[in-house]
Amino acid sequence: xxxxxxxxxxxxxxxxxxxxxxASVVLPGxxxxxxxxxxxxxxxxxxIAAVVQVATEDDVQQVVRFANEYDLPFIARSGGHGATEAxxxxxxxxxxxxxxxxQVELSEDGKTAIIGGGAxxxxxxxxxxxxxxxxxxxxCESVGVSAPILGGGHGWLQGQYGLPADQVIxxxxxxxxxxxxxxxxxxxxxxxxxxxxxxxxxxLITEWKYRVYDIKNAKWSYEIFVFxxxxxETLYDLTNEMIKTQxxxxxxxxxxxxxxxxxxxxxxxxxxxxxxxxxxxxxQYAKPIHAIEAIMVNAGEATIPELAxxxxxxxxxxxxxxxxxxxxxxxxxxxxxxxxxxxxYNEIDETFRKVPELAGSFFLLEGYSTQGxxxxxxxxxxxxxxxxxxxxxxxxxYKPNESIDAAxxxxxxxxxxxxxxxxxxxxxxxxxxxxxxxxxxxxxxxxWEEWRLEKLRKLKxxxxxxxxxxxxxxxx
Ligand SMILES: Cc1cc2nc3c(=O)[nH]c(=O)nc-3n(C[C@H](O)[C@H](O)[C@H](O)COP(=O)(O)OP(=O)(O)OC[C@H]3O[C@@H](n4cnc5c(N)ncnc54)[C@H](O)[C@@H]3O)c2cc1C
Numbered sequence: 001x002x003x004x005x006x007x008x009x010x011x012x013x014x015x016x017x018x019x020x021x022x023a024s025v026v027l028p029g030x031x032x033x034x035x036x037x038x039x040x041x042x043x044x045x046x047x048i049a050a051v052v053q054v055a056t057e058d059d060v061q062q063v064v065r066f067a068n069e070y071d072l073p074f075i076a077r078s079g080g081h082g083a084t085e086a087x088x089x090x091x092x093x094x095x096x097x098x099x100x101x102x103q104v105e106l107s108e109d110g111k112t113a114i115i116g117g118g119a120x121x122x123x124x125x126x127x128x129x130x131x132x133x134x135x136x137x138x139x140c141e142s143v144g145v146s147a148p149i150l151g152g153g154h155g156w157l158q159g160q161y162g163l164p165a166d167q168v169i170x171x172x173x174x175x176x177x178x179x180x181x182x183x184x185x186x187x188x189x190x191x192x193x194x195x196x197x198x199x200x201x202x203x204l205i206t207e208w209k210y211r212v213y214d215i216k217n218a219k220w221s222y223e224i225f226v227f228x229x230x231x232x233e234t235l236y237d238l239t240n241e242m243i244k245t246q247x248x249x250x251x252x253x254x255x256x257x258x259x260x261x262x263x264x265x266x267x268x269x270x271x272x273x274x275x276x277x278x279x280x281x282x283x284q285y286a287k288p289i290h291a292i293e294a295i296m297v298n299a300g301e302a303t304i305p306e307l308a309x310x311x312x313x314x315x316x317x318x319x320x321x322x323x324x325x326x327x328x329x330x331x332x333x334x335x336x337x338x339x340x341x342x343x344x345y346n347e348i349d350e351t352f353r354k355v356p357e358l359a360g361s362f363f364l365l366e367g368y369s370t371q372g373x374x375x376x377x378x379x380x381x382x383x384x385x386x387x388x389x390x391x392x393x394x395x396x397x398y399k400p401n402e403s404i405d406a407a408x409x410x411x412x413x414x415x416x417x418x419x420x421x422x423x424x425x426x427x428x429x430x431x432x433x434x435x436x437x438x439x440x441x442x443x444x445x446x447x448w449e450e451w452r453l454e455k456l457r458k459l460k461x462x463x464x465x466x467x468x469x470x471x472x473x474x475x476x
Pocket of ligand 1: 040075076077078079080081082083098117118137138139140142143144145146147148150152153154155200203204205206319320434435471472
């Protein structure tokens, strides 16, 4: 693919003249270029030659057509939290910046909303919340809503209503050739299937028609525990029992990390029960956990934005902090193999001592409920991991420092391997595409059933034969 700098193009004029009045072309050297291109992970980020802040669907089409005319790479940007190997192969790309397309409009019957392709979790939660509504979104406030949906997605409400991808009634999709289509069960059903799990490969979303629900409880409940490492076996043996009957409104959620103020020597286990319901019900559910001696317990009720703060997933929280090198190595599990989680804990403990630069990393175990997810037929979307009960990944994080990149990668892979070896199927890793490091096989990310990849490859050949959409865990 050609680079912008090698062409004699005046983007402001040649492309700008094709755009709506609210769109803008921002070039390196412009005052807000650095801000617009900043990312959760700057390490191995795409290199951007120009940003186009699109304001209409037609703008998106114009940019795609322009890029194709001049054989230039383009890449979408919504929340800026994407972090996977292939993004680094976008060189001198046009960043199609979706943040102006962030409308949230409730339908008259209150059952659906039109949500812009560039909306963030925070924007959607706030806009719907004002109307007494909620939707299944991811948790981190700064993450875009679209990318999670395109990869299936995970969030607090999935036990009750299904994955983010399951909420889509239709979507407006700008295809890699610049045409715009509506995809739904009735219109381009194969593409509709593909964008719910492997969507990064197929086009650009300008808007979703998305299911929304009444807010049942203005305040949710939380029971947060901090345990020392020696409680690990008791905790995960118990959690394995509790998962078997975990109600749809519950999530259990763990960080294994170092908090020197609490334990200067070893990592702690930060463990939360998040509950869509009143505090007494949550307390009743969490009762067995209270029997394990904790260093700290903090329980109460909170709105969804407050829960984001409590779980470090608010826009100013450490989970969203920018500028670090961050590596993720996801794995889906059916349950916890306690012996494997012990190996993970010990490895973290040892590594933080040996490589102190990595001591700001954390290990995340997300135990969302799955009733709503598993109520949907496994083959009906491109999301391949519906039967997993737990989603786990390390967040290996450190100030950019090339000298420890190799150690950090080895560390993250080792942790995942411990869990894989102790999993229900050690030969078949299942890795959530939106967390994928990018070195996983296509089967690991898009599913082990042969028909899945076959179908995806055929669709790719049909809809993106020139492989323009290739910067997020590409199928080819
Ligand atoms: C701190 C943190 C918390 C997270 N929490 C969750 C969570 O709760 N649930 C969950 O499911 N995932 C979560 N994720 C993973 C998240 O889904 C991915 O990192 C995702 O890629 C981020 O999307 P973004 O819009 O923020 O990033 P961006 O970098 O803007 O986008 C990433 C990629 O998504 C695609 N994309 C974005 N917008 C569009 C669009 N409008 N049309 C087509 N393609 C588009 C493009 O391929 C783009 O390269 C989290 C990630 C982080 C870093």
